[in-house]
Amino acid sequence: EACGALFRPEAMLDPHPRMGDSPLHWVEVESLFLTVAHPEQLLQRMATSGAPASVVEVIARFLERENGRVRLTAPGEWGVAWSPDRFGNPRVLFESGWEYALTCADRSQEQAPEHGHAMLRSSEVTTLVSFGIDNAVLLLAGSVAVMDALQDHRSFDYVLTNYFYNLQGAKFSTSRLHVVWAADIVEKTPATSDAVRYFLSRESPEQGETNFAVEEFVEVVNVDLAGALDGRIDLALAALDHTRPQSIDPALWPALELAVTRLGQAFRLDAVSVREAWDVLHQWMQRPDLDVTQPAHAYLWLKGMAYLAAPIMPRLAEYLWQRLGHDGLPLIQALRAASQPRPQTSARPRFAPLSPAALAPCLPVSVVLAGATSDA
Incomplete structure (x- = not known):
């Protein structure tokens, strides 16, 4: 996930069940794909939308490897359902970024109808999407390709990307509780x-x-x-x-x-x-x-x-x-306007000195234990 690419099942080496030792049951499933009409134009738009060169390169490699095709459905039942394939296998929508874009625009139009639908080609609203490198293909190649293929719609105007942020050298992970919550660090520590x-x-x-x-x-x-x-x-x-x-x-x-x-x-x-x-x-x-x-x-x-x-x-x-x-x-x-300074009427925000121990209430147990072990 750190490279921004998609997992390809056909690239698995020696696949085996996660539980038990029963033989795998292979099923043929049909998936839907969308062909990117103009890959060069898509890459150029990525560059002008704020995506750094390293992220644009991720998209270029993906389009070359996949022959300009973007996956639209995946086998399974978890997700937004799509019609079963001709063998009766269940399928779900795979590329969801464009759905989020349209949903955001719908909500915006509900709150401010005078601005219209933000994702229409005729809209004058400026849109921006922010995401990490692990979603680069989904949101840049996938969403943009789908939105381009919709006759009256357009993708986001600008993108704000980021790479992973680590905590004490290991990736921030909510599933592993290896995180510092914003509320905790300012409410439970100085x-x-x-x-x-x-x-x-x-x-x-x-x-x-x-x-x-x-x-x-x-x-x-x-x-x-x-x-x-x-x-x-x-x-x-x-x-x-x-x-x-x-x-x-x-x-x-x-x-x-x-x-x-x-x-x-x-x-x-x-x-x-x-x-x-x-x-x-x-x-x-x-x-x-x-x-x-x-x-x-x-x-x-x-x-x-x-x-x-x-x-x-x-x-x-x-x-x-x-x-x-x-x-x-x-x-x-x-900035250049004249003003008359006021005497202090309320306490000034100050920066309290810190110690590693003072941050313990906001740190995950693994980090606190690691610190305690090294100190010992």
């Missing part, structure tokens, strides 16, 4: 949602597998966030001038303008990169050329922090934006 989002953005598996290492997460929170960032925010807030409205010094604006441009590029629909957005924020957090003990530099740095952190650390971003005298959430239109 870790904040902003800290978790910051680390996950840094580790986003966009071009290959990445890993959630407990010790590394603890170090990033303690050094980058609870240490350096919290300390710099304290200095900058203390340096703000609360007596009059302020705006960004024109001489300092280019520094922030470049970062804002990079952040916008990180969220282009045809090239989304959460890692790039994290890198923009990370570099702004450090900015050695800004002396945050000076009011003008402090105002600029905090305003940049609020805007650049909004997609990654929204709680901190909203707090800083309001301390600067703005209301609501950070907006690009208000």
Whole structure:
């Protein structure tokens, strides 16, 4: 599944029953396939929709190996039933991505009928689908081919793909309970949602597998966030001038303008990169050329922090934006607008220092036991 390809029963070596030693009973079953009319055009559309070259290559290999055919039905009874074959064998729909697409569009039309059906060729709605490498063939080759074959419909405009994310070196798996649940890590440990989002953005598996290492997460929170960032925010807030409205010094604006441009590029629909957005924020957090003990530099740095952190650390971003005298959430239109900083009226979101032991309540038993064994 890590390569994105489909399992082919004819490729099995020495097949045998999973239980018992009875001989296999072979059954001939007819399946339905769809021939991709224009494979080259499909691959080109994948490339322009945001799929990385490595994922497009997966689709190219699949189409070549399968002679441009996409499976539509599979033998069995589990799934959405299709008519039995001519031998009476039950079949189900195999390629379900297009069904999900049409269902999403139906639900959207129910909620906002003025926008019409999002998956029609005539629609002006922009659609995006996100999935992992193990669903690449199903959602790119299969769904796109089916939607293209439907006379009045179209596939998703953009795709957001990812590779596997590991936990302590082994794949996240809900079936094996080798997971960290989002609610648990922020409700049962001192870790904040902003800290978790910051680390996950840094580790986003966009071009290959990445890993959630407990010790590394603890170090990033303690050094980058609870240490350096919290300390710099304290200095900058203390340096703000609360007596009059302020705006960004024109001489300092280019520094922030470049970062804002990079952040916008990180969220282009045809090239989304959460890692790039994290890198923009990370570099702004450090900015050695800004002396945050000076009011003008402090105002600029905090305003940049609020805007650049909004997609990654929204709680901190909203707090800083309001301390600067703005209301609501950070907006690009208000970056250059004057505002009068407000004195502190509520507790500032802080990053609590962590230890591996403090994360134990959110970790699967296997990880906790592994840590205990190594410590012993």
